Amino acid sequence: xxxxxxxxxxxxxxxxxxxxxxxxxxxxxxxxxxxxxxxxxxxxxxxxxxxxxxxxxxxxxxxxxxxxxxxxxxxxxxxxxxxxxxxxxxxxxxxxxxxxxxxxxxxx
Numbered sequence: 001x002x003x004x005x006x007x008x009x010x011x012x013x014x015x016x017x018x019x020x021x022x023x024x025x026x027x028x029x030x031x032x033x034x035x036x037x038x039x040x041x042x043x044x045x046x047x048x049x050x051x052x053x054x055x056x057x058x059x060x061x062x063x064x065x066x067x068x069x070x071x072x073x074x075x076x077x078x079x080x081x082x083x084x085x086x087x088x089x090x091x092x093x094x095x096x097x098x099x100x101x102x103x104x105x106x107x108x
Contacts, residue, residue, distance in 0.1 A: 023053065023070040028080035034072050035086050035103075043086065043105035049078035055096030067096055075100040 051074035055067050075087045075098070084102035091099040 023073045025073050026077045026080060029073065029077035032076035032079045032084065033086050034076065035088055035105075037088055040086055040088055040101075040103045040105060043103040046079070046082050046084040046102040046104050048090070048099055048101055049075055049082065049087070050097065050099045051075050051078060052095075052097035055093075064093075068093060068098075071096075071098045072100075075102075078102070 051071050053067055053070045053074065055062050071093060072087070072089075075089075079085070079087045079100070079102040082102050084104055086103045086105045087100040088103065089098060090101050
């Protein structure tokens, strides 16, 4: 009986962790926006950033929207370090990784 309870408790913890968001925006990253390619016309190219997060915990897949949100947050944080104020996803998410273009659009 005790092992059934422990197994159920462990499964609950893994599921809760899979739904959790671990990546938080930095103070500077919070000021960076995520845009589409059409929204950055005329902006200065500031480089690219490749970011990745865990998309699975063991055999449990994390929710796509959580993974996508964390990738965008990491890209925003990275863009701030590059002096950018806007990011645009330039690849699809693959195995918890994605590449973003970084721009300086002169936003205040």
